[in-house]
Amino acid sequence: MNRVRNFCAGPCTLPVEVLAEVQDELLDYQGSGMSLIEMSHRSSDYDAVHSAALDRLRRTLEVPDEFEVLFLQGGALLQFAMVPMNLVPAGSSVGHVRSGAWGKAAHADAERVCSAYLAWDGTDHRFSRMPQPDEIEVRPGTRYVHVTSNETIEGIQLRSLPDLGVPLVVDISSDFLTQPIDWERVDLVYGGVQKNLGPAGLAVVVIRRSALEDCVAGLPSYLGYAGHAAAGSLLNTPPMFSIYVMEKMLRWIQDRGGLSGMAERATRRSNRIYDVIDSSSGFYTGPAQPQARSRTNLVFRLASPDLDGRFLAEARQSGLVNLKGHRSVGGMRASIYNAMPDEGVEELASFMRDFAGSAG
Amino acid sequence: MNRVRNFCAGPCTLPVEVLAEVQDELLDYQGSGMSLIEMSHRSSDYDAVHSAALDRLRRTLEVPDEFEVLFLQGGALLQFAMVPMNLVPAGSSVGHVRSGAWGKAAHADAERVCSAYLAWDGTDHRFSRMPQPDEIEVRPGTRYVHVTSNETIEGIQLRSLPDLGVPLVVDISSDFLTQPIDWERVDLVYGGVQKNLGPAGLAVVVIRRSALEDCVAGLPSYLGYAGHAAAGSLLNTPPMFSIYVMEKMLRWIQDRGGLSGMAERATRRSNRIYDVIDSSSGFYTGPAQPQARSRTNLVFRLASPDLDGRFLAEARQSGLVNLKGHRSVGGMRASIYNAMPDEGVEELASFMRDFAGSAG
Numbered sequence: 051m052n053r054v055r056n057f058c059a060g061p062c063t064l065p066v067e068v069l070a071e072v073q074d075e076l077l078d079y080q081g082s083g084m085s086l087i088e089m090s091h092r093s094s095d096y097d098a099v100h101s102a103a104l105d106r107l108r109r110t111l112e113v114p115d116e117f118e119v120l121f122l123q124g125g126a127l128l129q130f131a132m133v134p135m136n137l138v139p140a141g142s143s144v145g146h147v148r149s150g151a152w153g154k155a156a157h158a159d160a161e162r163v164c165s166a167y168l169a170w171d172g173t174d175h176r177f178s179r180m181p182q183p184d185e186i187e188v189r190p191g192t193r194y195v196h197v198t199s200n201e202t203i204e205g206i207q208l209r210s211l212p213d214l215g216v217p218l219v220v221d222i223s224s225d226f227l228t229q230p231i232d233w234e235r236v237d238l239v240y241g242g243v244q245k246n247l248g249p250a251g252l253a254v255v256v257i258r259r260s261a262l263e264d265c266v267a268g269l270p271s272y273l274g275y276a277g278h279a280a281a282g283s284l285l286n287t288p289p290m291f292s293i294y295v296m297e298k299m300l301r302w303i304q305d306r307g308g309l310s311g312m313a314e315r316a317t318r319r320s321n322r323i324y325d326v327i328d329s330s331s332g333f334y335t336g337p338a339q340p341q342a343r344s345r346t347n348l349v350f351r352l353a354s355p356d357l358d359g360r361f362l363a364e365a366r367q368s369g370l371v372n373l374k375g376h377r378s379v380g381g382m383r384a385s386i387y388n389a390m391p392d393e394g395v396e397e398l399a400s401f402m403r404d405f406a407g408s409a410g
Numbered sequence: 411m412n413r414v415r416n417f418c419a420g421p422c423t424l425p426v427e428v429l430a431e432v433q434d435e436l437l438d439y440q441g442s443g444m445s446l447i448e449m450s451h452r453s454s455d456y457d458a459v460h461s462a463a464l465d466r467l468r469r470t471l472e473v474p475d476e477f478e479v480l481f482l483q484g485g486a487l488l489q490f491a492m493v494p495m496n497l498v499p500a501g502s503s504v505g506h507v508r509s510g511a512w513g514k515a516a517h518a519d520a521e522r523v524c525s526a527y528l529a530w531d532g533t534d535h536r537f538s539r540m541p542q543p544d545e546i547e548v549r550p551g552t553r554y555v556h557v558t559s560n561e562t563i564e565g566i567q568l569r570s571l572p573d574l575g576v577p578l579v580v581d582i583s584s585d586f587l588t589q590p591i592d593w594e595r596v597d598l599v600y601g602g603v604q605k606n607l608g609p610a611g612l613a614v615v616v617i618r619r620s621a622l623e624d625c626v627a628g629l630p631s632y633l634g635y636a637g638h639a640a641a642g643s644l645l646n647t648p649p650m651f652s653i654y655v656m657e658k659m660l661r662w663i664q665d666r667g668g669l670s671g672m673a674e675r676a677t678r679r680s681n682r683i684y685d686v687i688d689s690s691s692g693f694y695t696g697p698a699q700p701q702a703r704s705r706t707n708l709v710f711r712l713a714s715p716d717l718d719g720r721f722l723a724e725a726r727q728s729g730l731v732n733l734k735g736h737r738s739v740g741g742m743r744a745s746i747y748n749a750m751p752d753e754g755v756e757e758l759a760s761f762m763r764d765f766a767g768s769a770g
Contacts, residue, residue: 053437053438053443053444054442054443054444056443056444056448058448058449058450059450060450060647061447061448061449061450061451061647061650062448063444063448064445064447064448066437069436069437069445070437072436073433073436073437076429076432076433076436077413077426077429077430077433078413082414083412083414083416083729083731084413084414084416084423085424085429087421087424087609087610087655088418088421088422088423088424089418090418090419090420090421090732091421091610093418093732122484123483123485123488123611123649124482124483124484124488124632125483125632125646125647126646127631127632127645127646128483128484128632128633130630130631130632131631131632131633155631158631159630159631162628162629162630163630242646242647244647249447249650249651250447250451250648250649250650250651251483251611251612251647251648251649251650251651251652252611268522270490270491270519270522270523271487271490271491271515271518272484272485272487272488272490272491273488273491285487286485286486286602287420287421287485287602287604287610288610288611289610289611289649289652290421290609290610290611291609291610291611291651291652292611292649292651295447369443371443372450372453
């Protein structure tokens, strides 16, 4: 098998060791005589996987005791609706930081559910940076301010969560488990797992218990956090395969230093590529301001868009795939998530240097 | 490997041929150099799987052109909310048939969204039968009547959809692709796939295009059918693994006669077990009235509950597992979904006859 280096923005590459374990167990999970995907979600075999996944998620993300971890379906997109439905009582409002395509989409959905205002808007900066804390407006009666810790499409990232005097809600989908979270400042974080943690089909919500107790009552079953929490994320049949693979991936992360290991890895590896960009004498340029550069989604442009096709074709020949930038931004994007091997990053750095040398 | 016969009510047994294909492809999907679960959901490889799954679902379920097929997350439970949110304009109401635990839950969630009345209530019959059409009340201003075609827990089934003069919405989760649907009578059917079609994490919604056009506007993105339909069920990252396995399972069903093949199979096999029950001189009894007996969830009791433990232990020794009835009903339940091999049903019939002989 000739395994490629997959720089896709999501779903993501997974460790080959994790995939091999899944493959081994696919027809007969640990002598049970059936596959895990055929099991009752109330069985003891599955329950052990489910509990281990909840526990490992809590430990790797360093979640304090005063928060509850939930496994849900519908991706981060369903959370755009569920967060305000659950957290915002009548008469309160929420502030949204529009830092890029995802922050914009979260705000648009919140407006459909409650009173939601723009606390900061990066449109005029073409989403090239995140706001300073004192640029974010917090109006009286604000239940929370919503931020996107990393904008997948524009390639910008919040280095730390601002202290705004009101709780934050944070979409961590695209930098999940790559930098620490200042839990004192948040009421809720959420993210799809399909970038840094496992296969698509699962979203993780981490909610402060006091916020859980104050959730809006009377929502339909699937849409209320309280019911999921009371049922240990087994309110209905969960996305068992995604949870099962994520549990293995979290073990893999724990074996490599956990959150601090992943944070070091993300910093070191993104710097490796940004160094190539910055030392290319202008052949490569990044639209993000340097202090806001994402450590997981590295967006860059070539000296001329005319070179894009050749860059992508030659990269593919070198086994480096999915480097094309999002259609709304153009150029290139290398998404370097937790499971990307170091060798993949080195190969990309070499390829980029060689390409600049031959085409520049 | 010693494969057991898994009579779980859900998730379900899958054909060993399907599992073996998934296993073969797990590290390298068709020479792409990556697993399908690592792929972009916008890639051509995944798109081919996605389109094939939509197409096969349409063909096997014999969905007419005037309906749209959607792949969603959140199980049937999220549909309990999404159906009334989308289909019921202000001023309309919906009627619900409370035919068992699932019909009851669907009604409870509808009440949280809109004006929902009980069109029929089987509580007094202990959910031992489905209603006759003339027993179902339809009030003026009713947008639809909701029915559950098969009650998984009580083991009763609607043999045909009633003509009530208003559209039906049907939860087909537990008899999905085991009996034909009278499409003229419905505006929408939905079901989780984890019983008859594949791994947990995916729900299928089939909605009449005219109903889609009339859907309530302004819902948050994930909760509106229109957005999913416009995006071809790629509004956000879909549950790719479940869709991929389901596509293989639908192919397996097509190779075995499609819907009519599965309907024949369900009738023949459920009759095999009901014959054992009916010829057991009262050792086995079923709480469902004969004409309402489910062809997928066969609920029965032993002569005495004292024998339950021995029955389950001896069944397990014979490789027959997950026969315990739901805690709310007691007794036994054999769920015989599409992928259960005929041999499994024969083994269960023999075991039940032998057990009645030795314990009766």
